[in-house]
Amino acid sequence: MWTPVLLILGVAYMANGFDREGAKEKVFEYRISNQHLHIERLEEELTKLEAEFDKLEPIPDKHSIDELKARVQNLEHNDCNTKRQVPCHGDRYHCVNDLQVCDGVKDCPNGGDEDEATCNGHPVTPGRSYVGRATWESCVQHDPHNVIVTIAANKKADFFGARTWVRAVVTLEVDEHSHLVKTYIGRGYWSPGKRLIALAPDEGVKAAYAVACKFNLGDDDHADCKIVERASLHVCARFRAASV
Numbered sequence: 001m002w003t004p005v006l007l008i009l010g011v012a013y014m015a016n017g018f019d020r021e022g023a024k025e026k027v028f029e030y031r032i033s034n035q036h037l038h039i040e041r042l043e044e045e046l047t048k049l050e051a052e053f054d055k056l057e058p059i060p061d062k063h064s065i066d067e068l069k070a071r072v073q074n075l076e077h078n079d080c081n082t083k084r085q086v087p088c089h090g091d092r093y094h095c096v097n098d099l100q101v102c103d104g105v106k107d108c109p110n111g112g113d114e115d116e117a118t119c120n121g122h123p124v125t126p127g128r129s130y131v132g133r134a135t136w137e138s139c140v141q142h143d144p145h146n147v148i149v150t151i152a153a154n155k156k157a158d159f160f161g162a163r164t165w166v167r168a169v170v171t172l173e174v175d176e177h178s179h180l181v182k183t184y185i186g187r188g189y190w191s192p193g194k195r196l197i198a199l200a201p202d203e204g205v206k207a208a209y210a211v212a213c214k215f216n217l218g219d220d221d222h223a224d225c226k227i228v229e230r231a232s233l234h235v236c237a238r239f240r241a242a243s244v
């Protein structure tokens with residue numbers, strides 16, 4: 001009596017099961033074809049972008065892009081409260097004391113004060129030269145002239161990574177017509193936190209001017225430099241320096 005009923009129910013159940021399997025397959029097929037359409041659309045977009053990129057002339061070189069990025073990053077996070085504080089250059093705003101940079105302890109939440117880009121010391125590698133053209137705004141009257149700063153030596157104490165002591169040869173070609181060149185030995189330091197080389201005339205040198213060059217993080221090849229009066233630090237001239 002029960003057997004035919006069970007058989008009918010069993011067949012109905014199996015048919016239902018097959019229907020569900022079929023529906024699953026259709027959904028799967030739909031998803032696959034949908035993904036194909038999506039990929040095709042992305043390929044189309046990519047082809048259009050490639051065509052637009054090919055039209056760009058001239059294509060900026062990597063150095064220009066790095067320099068631009070570094071300047072933008074510097075502008076985004078330059079509002080630390082005091083002169084001694086420096087930004088961590090992360091997604092979240094944070095500042096630390098410049099003496100905490102490269103001291104071997106992570107003080108920034110993103111570890112930016114201890115990373116390779118910050119602490120590599122490349123800008124003060126002996127033999128590096130920076131060349132620029134100084135424009136004088138006060139102190140004395142000079143036509144724009146070439147300036148060359150060549151790193152002669154550096155020394156970093158193991159226990160004090162926040163400063164590297166630097167010696168450099170500073171050459172000011174103050175009069176290009178008469179070939180008047182003033183050269184002196186500068187002594188100072190590199191601050192990886194402030195990205196700054198500060199050079200005063202060495203002991204016994206009578207030169208009146210000190211030089212300070214500031215680098216943007218991520219660009220060790222370009223710096224904004226000032227020539228300042230040795231005693232007052234009054235800014236006399238500025239130049240944009242590039243490594244050669």
Ligand SMILES: [Ca+2]
Nearest residue numbers: 100105107113
């Ligand atoms: Ca630190």
